Amino acid sequence: MRIDIEDLQIAYAGRTVVTGAHLVAAEGEITGLVGPNGSGKSTLLRTVYRHLKPVAGRVLLDGADIREMTPVRSARHVAALPQERGADFELTVREVVSMGRTPYKRAFAAEDAADRDIVARALADVGMDGHAGRRFTALSGGERQRVLLARAFAQDPDVLVLDEPTNHLDVRHQVELLALLRTQRRTTLVSLHDLNAAASVCDRLHVLHAGTVVASGRPRDVLTPGLMAEVFGVRAAVVDHPLTGDPLIAFDHRAPADDEEAGRVERGSPPSKARADR
Amino acid sequence: MAFTPVRRKAADPEASQTRTLPAGPPAAVLGVALLAALTAAVAWGSTAVPPAEVWSVVWRRLSGEPARPGTNDLIVWQLRVPRALLAALVGAGLGLVGTAVQALVRNPLADPYLLGISNGASLGAVAAIVLGLGAGGTLGLGLSGAAFAGALATFALVWAVARRGGGFAPLRLVLAGVAIGQFLSGFTSYLVLRAGDEQQTHSVLFWLMGSLSGADWELLAVPAVAVPLAGLWLQARARGLNALLMGDETAAGVGIDVTRLRRELFAVTSVLTGVLVAVSGAIGFVALMVPHACRPVVGGDHRRLLPVSALFGALLLVVVDIVCRTAMDTQELPVGVVTALLGAPALLYLLDRRPGSGS
Numbered sequence: 166m167r168i169d170i171e172d173l174q175i176a177y178a179g180r181t182v183v184t185g186a187h188l189v190a191a192e193g194e195i196t197g198l199v200g201p202n203g204s205g206k207s208t209l210l211r212t213v214y215r216h217l218k219p220v221a222g223r224v225l226l227d228g229a230d231i232r233e234m235t236p237v238r239s240a241r242h243v244a245a246l247p248q249e250r251g252a253d254f255e256l257t258v259r260e261v262v263s264m265g266r267t268p269y270k271r272a273f274a275a276e277d278a279a280d281r282d283i284v285a286r287a288l289a290d291v292g293m294d295g296h297a298g299r300r301f302t303a304l305s306g307g308e309r310q311r312v313l314l315a316r317a318f319a320q321d322p323d324v325l326v327l328d329e330p331t332n333h334l335d336v337r338h339q340v341e342l343l344a345l346l347r348t349q350r351r352t353t354l355v356s357l358h359d360l361n362a363a364a365s366v367c368d369r370l371h372v373l374h375a376g377t378v379v380a381s382g383r384p385r386d387v388l389t390p391g392l393m394a395e396v397f398g399v400r401a402a403v404v405d406h407p408l409t410g411d412p413l414i415a416f417d418h419r420a421p422a423d424d425e426e427a428g429r430v431e432r433g434s435p436p437s438k439a440r441a442d443r
Numbered sequence: 444m445a446f447t448p449v450r451r452k453a454a455d456p457e458a459s460q461t462r463t464l465p466a467g468p469p470a471a472v473l474g475v476a477l478l479a480a481l482t483a484a485v486a487w488g489s490t491a492v493p494p495a496e497v498w499s500v501v502w503r504r505l506s507g508e509p510a511r512p513g514t515n516d517l518i519v520w521q522l523r524v525p526r527a528l529l530a531a532l533v534g535a536g537l538g539l540v541g542t543a544v545q546a547l548v549r550n551p552l553a554d555p556y557l558l559g560i561s562n563g564a565s566l567g568a569v570a571a572i573v574l575g576l577g578a579g580g581t582l583g584l585g586l587s588g589a590a591f592a593g594a595l596a597t598f599a600l601v602w603a604v605a606r607r608g609g610g611f612a613p614l615r616l617v618l619a620g621v622a623i624g625q626f627l628s629g630f631t632s633y634l635v636l637r638a639g640d641e642q643q644t645h646s647v648l649f650w651l652m653g654s655l656s657g658a659d660w661e662l663l664a665v666p667a668v669a670v671p672l673a674g675l676w677l678q679a680r681a682r683g684l685n686a687l688l689m690g691d692e693t694a695a696g697v698g699i700d701v702t703r704l705r706r707e708l709f710a711v712t713s714v715l716t717g718v719l720v721a722v723s724g725a726i727g728f729v730a731l732m733v734p735h736a737c738r739p740v741v742g743g744d745h746r747r748l749l750p751v752s753a754l755f756g757a758l759l760l761v762v763v764d765i766v767c768r769t770a771m772d773t774q775e776l777p778v779g780v781v782t783a784l785l786g787a788p789a790l791l792y793l794l795d796r797r798p799g800s801g802s
Contacts, residue, residue: 211692211695214692215695216691216695216696216701235698238698240696240697240698241698244696244697245692245695245696247690247692247693247696248692249689249690249691249692249693250690251689251690251693252550252551252688252689252690253551254545254546254738254743255738255739255742255743256685256688256689256742256743256744257742257743260742260743260744264682264685264686264689264693264697265697267682267683267697268697270682272679272680273678275746313693316693317696320696320697326696
């Protein structure tokens with residue numbers, strides 16, 4: 166299943182956060198959203214999993230507008246991994262993952278053998294089988310994130326939408342999670358802060374800046390020193406990764422890009438005045 | 444490729460492995476205990492009635508046979524059975540409403556009184572007593588009607604404030620409820636001070652602390668419909684309540700219309716709270732404590748938590764009301780006094796046993 170986002174405009178808390186965004190997430194590919202804080206990545210993803218309503222524009226699932234589907238129907242196609250962590254209400258890992266079955270169950274319906282099977286498989290996929298009876302809030306950050314990913318898998322979606330899934334994870338868990346995404350043959354739309362991670366896992370990248378898509382394409386074509394300066398306001402060289410051959414962005418951590426390098430875009434909306442990316 | 448979970452297992456204390464039971468066994472145990480407590484509630488009192496006679500009176504009444512002379516037919520059927528049933532219904536309702544409100548505002552410390560509804564009901568009831576709208580300070584239907592009207596008016600006010608800014612955000616709902624509730628309780632205090640005589644002040648205070656002494660068959664009718672209906676309505680949305688616990692975005696992602704669910708939950712819990720407060724006064728602590736007492740046993744999943752909370756709430760209030768009626772020879776204790784005296788230590792005990800959540 167593919168996603169087309171057409172001319173999307175989103176306001177959040179009375180402020181226009183995304184304006185006229187166009188992008189495509191192709192069938193079976195991992196599509197990355199990158200951009201500085203406040204560029205509108207999370208807001209855009211929230212519209213895809215229907216937490217927010219757009220002011221204008223459309224999100225299409227294989228050509229069908231999601232807003233013309235019931236929430237339950239679109240949730241059978243699109244599963245989300247938001248940045249929320251949940252409050253402590255003594256839910257077990259199994260109960261959290263079972264939430265993924267919600268769009269398939271009528272009121273009062275209990276889980277049947279097929280549901281339990283899907284939940285068990287989702288837990289096994291993220292390596293958390295054997296932890297089903299544990300309390301969710303007693304897990305480590307990395308374990309929680311894997312359980313939440315299992316919840317999304319249990320939804321049996323055609324499209325996965327993930328908002329900064331590697332946040333708060335150590336490097337090993339970041340690598341494991343991204344590797345797992347690559348083995349899934351689902352259409353995946355993922356926002357990532359780590360540009361090097363995005364460069365190696367994403368088939369295609371869209372760069373958001375001040376609420377619009379300013380560049381789209383293969384990571385190697387998109388992540389250029391010029392874009393680093395213009396959009397992110399940093400100096401960087403792009404080299405080949407010595408192990409994988411993927412593009413490797415080597416940042417100059419000593420000083421940000423100067424005005425001349427960063428010039429054109431900064432005049433409109435300086436990335437240094439980063440707004441909360443929420 | 445799968446994750447390798449082995450490294451994490453060592454750091455995992457055995458204590459975090461929760462052993463939650465399915466709802467069946469606890470519900471069956473609670474059901475039997477509730478029947479026993481109801482029997483005891485009818486049997487015990489200033490006139491002791493043998494349990495066998497309790498059931499024979501109930502059986503005769505239900506099957507339409509005339510009462511045997513020389514039995515405690517009137518005491519059992521007209522006074523104690525309605526009161527015991529009212530205790531069970533109010534307790535079940537408070538258990539349900541506490542569980543639902545805690546999910547509604549995603550805060551395990553919430554109870555329905557946090558949303559201001561009971562303050563409005565209290566103001567209505569106190570106005571009825573002090574301004575003489577009720578039947579001279581007795582707990583009659585006039586008083587219940589005034590309390591329910593107060594609850595609905597408050598609900599409308601909190602709703603109007605909370606909906607602005609979009610979506611009934613939990614914090615906004617709580618702040619609106621607390622602010623409006625405090626405002627109304629200021630009025631209530633003023634009316635209590637203004638109350639003409641000691642008798643009025645006494646009945647106002649007694650009502651504010653909660654009492655089941657007004658129970659009769661007529662008063663049972665509304666809660667007997669409202670509590671089961673609300674219970675079914677909530678049970679049908681148990682998965683949605685679970686999803687709300689994880690967060691609004693997660694809930695939206697699994698196909699829940701979050702704004703609509705919150706709106707409906709707020710309406711249903713407010714009306715149910717209004718009904719309960721109207722028939723029993725503002726009984727504190729039960730709605731807060733019952734879900735906390737049940738979660739360690741059956742877990743946080745609302746499909747099990749809702750029915751078990753309803754049963755446990757019913758059992759608790761039937762037992763508490765027995766204490767209220769029999770603890771002192773000269774007068775009854777208000778229900779709220781006993782729920783607070785028993786409930787606060789019980790809650791502290793539960794908190795103490797609970798493993799740290801780590802965040």
